[in-house]
Amino acid sequence: MTDSPALPTPQYLLRSLGQADVLIDGRSVIWPARSAEELLWFLHAHPEGKYRHDILAALWDLEDTPATANRFRVALHRLRTALGRSDAVTERAGRYTLHPDLLDASDTVVLGRAVRAAQAALNPREREALLRQALASAEGEYLPHLRGEWVETARQQHRATIVEGYLALSLLHCQARECPLAAQALVQAASHDPLIGEDHHQRLMACLTMTRDKYAAIEHYRRYRYFLANEVGDTPMTETEELAESIKAGERPCEHGPIHLR
Known part of the structure; x- marks a missing residue:
């Protein structure tokens, strides 16, 4: 009697950017319930794992009771079934985690x-x-x-x-x-992220002065100042204001040599 050939391992792909999708061997998963998909992506966002009471509170704003625990078990069963593997989500000492193979995908x-x-x-x-x-x-x-x-x-x-x-x-x-x-x-x-460190905005002003002209650098400064005032209720640092004034005066704040193009 010969052994049956081993079935090929399914290939998973989890697309979380743009139009989110989960594919198994190139085919999109059809979710039996939204709760199962939500559970997948919640565990995807927390690869270190989460306890049941944390999951219930974060996903569905529920306390951990016998009734809500049953809802969790149903969502978990549907998730495992949709992905075709019982170990899609593992539990250890009360903490639930997405299988490393799925995270890698x-x-x-x-x-x-x-x-x-x-x-x-x-x-x-x-x-x-x-x-x-x-x-x-x-x-x-x-x-x-x-x-x-x-x-x-x-x-x-x-x-x-x-x-x-x-x-x-x-x-x-x-x-x-x-x-x-x-x-x-x-x-x-x-x-x-417009709220990157202000030193990076200063570097960009210097780069624009070198690669374009002082007007491009000042325009960036004005847009940044407007963003701070309207979105954050703040003003640029003194160093940034002084940099803008020096650029207006014709100074080139970058000490690099010739500009290299590629």
Whole structure:
């Protein structure tokens, strides 16, 4: 009697950016209930795992009672069934976690690891290539179809990862005296989060002075000042104001040599 051939391992893909989707062997999962999908993405956003009472409170604003515990068990069963594996979510000492294989199949998890790998690379050009490869897949809002405090927190963490990547890229170009590319990366960082450190806005003003002209730098300063006043109720730091005045006076705040284009 011969053994039956082993079934191929299903291939998973978790798309959390743009139009969120979960694919198994290229086919989208049809969710039997919204609660099962919400549970998946909540655990995706908390790879360290969460206790049942935390999940009930964050997802459905419920206390942990026998009735709500049953609702959780139903959602958990539906999630495992939809993904076709009983170990899709594991429980240890009361903490529920998404299986590592599913996390590894997630676009945002791969993005975060790629940014960290790029920062650990010793060769600047290798670091740049890894950062560009990672950031190329970072388009789209994180889980745009979901609402709630927990998902907004996860979105902020995702944006922070993207901003971190663009700032690291800008420093690489700055060190290589590639001012136009440094300015591009800083513009991308600021577009994802205008509240990046004010020193980065100062660097962008310097880059714009070098790559375009003082008017572009002053225009960025004015937009930043307007944003602070209307969105935050604050004003730029004294150092930023002084930098703007020096640029208006014709000073070139960047001490780098010739601008390199690629």
